[in-house]
Amino acid sequence: MRFPSEIVVDRFLPTARAMLARALADRGLTQQEIADHLGVTQAAVSKYVSGDVAVEERFSEDPRLQRAVDxxxxxxxxxxxxxxxxLGEFLEVVRAFEDRGPICAIHEEQVPSLEGLGCDLCVRGYDESVGTERAVLSAVRKATRLLEDETAMVALVPNVGTNVGMALPDAEDELDVAAVPGRIHAMRGRIDVPANPEFGGSEHVARTILAARSVDPSVRAALNLATEEAVLAAARDRGIDPIEFDAGYDDRRERLVTVFRERGEVPKVIYHEGAFGIEPITYVFGSDAVDATRLAIELARDAST
Structure with a gap:
């Protein structure tokens, strides 16, 4: 467990002091004068000026800190x-760096459970909504780990890549749906997950989920696969009646809502056969990301036997 204030002390402060010491030396101040301004010893200033103190490049190369130092x-x-x-000048920089800035990035590296939360915990404090976001991100991360371990899924990853997404309980738009930015691809016979999930990490999967949950709020997650008849047959064998829908992207969310309402439910599987420039895609729904992924894996295994 690490606090952002520790990063300020361990990395920001030495970097800012070193930059300021050199800037003052360039303006002709003596090392003792610099030491008096910085509140450190002359020996410490000597190290700052000579470059013996390591600086954090993510801080030193940031224009905001450079302007403050100047x-x-x-x-x-x-x-x-x-x-x-x-102090006021530097505290403004610290606040900016802590709110989705380089201090936030370093903090996420040191406390991985913060990844994807945009530093909401540190900047705005803990609240129930942040806890809900953490739960969604955790579910998507668990789903991606299931995908990485499943060889049967490799053949069903579309050329455009796959993704698994999950919406917040009160989701309204794509930014309320967590998914993997950059999509998931099949590489060298295995599933490659390029990044941790983030809210707003998907467009098409997110819109599909939002359409489904607007008809059935219990459906909050989906995963996309390449459309294969063997997968659709496996779904039917499990008592699932897949819906086919038009592949076009225009107004897809609204069109899907209409399709679901006409059916009177959101089936576990929907699909399209593609169109010009659009690859055939199947979507598997679930109550959460793990639920959708487990069903997709089961269908993939059934289809491969």
Whole structure:
């Protein structure tokens, strides 16, 4: 467990001090004068100026910190800025870095369970909605692990890639649906998941889920596969009656809602046979990402036997 304040102390502060020390040295201040401004020893300033202190490049190369250093260095050099004002400049940078900035990125690396949450926990504090988002992201991550371990799914990954998505309970648009950005592909006989799930990570899978849950709120997840007759037959053998729908993308969400309402339910499997420039795709629905993925895997296994 790591707090963002630890990153500020361990990485941001040494980087900002080193950058400011060098900027002040370039303006002709002595090392002792620099030490007085920074509140450190002259020996520490010597290390900063000589480059003996490691800096975090994600901070030092960020224009926001560079501008703050320039303003503070100029203010210290001509006497127009005091320590209070300088702290204000750097605290503004810290706040920006903590809110979806480089401090947030480093924090996610050190605390993987924060990935995809946009630093909501640290910046806005814990609340129930964030807990719900975590649960959705966790379900999609678990679903992708199931896919990675299943060889029967490799042959059913479309050329455009597959994805598994799950919506928040009150989802309204694509940003309320978590999925894998960049899609999931088959490579060298195995499933490759390129990234952790994020909200807004899918467009087509998300729209399909939103159409389904607008008719049946218990349906919150889906996974897309290549359309294969063996998979559709496996679904029918399980008592599932797949719906065929038009492959066009225009108004697909609205058209699917109409199809589901005419059927009077959202079936576990829907499909289309493709169109010009559109690959034939099948969608498998579930109450959550794991549920949809497990059904897809079962259908894939049945289809391969």
């Amino acid at each position: 303003r503070v260095a100029a203010g210290f050099a001509d006497g127009s800025m005091d320590a209070y004002e300088a």
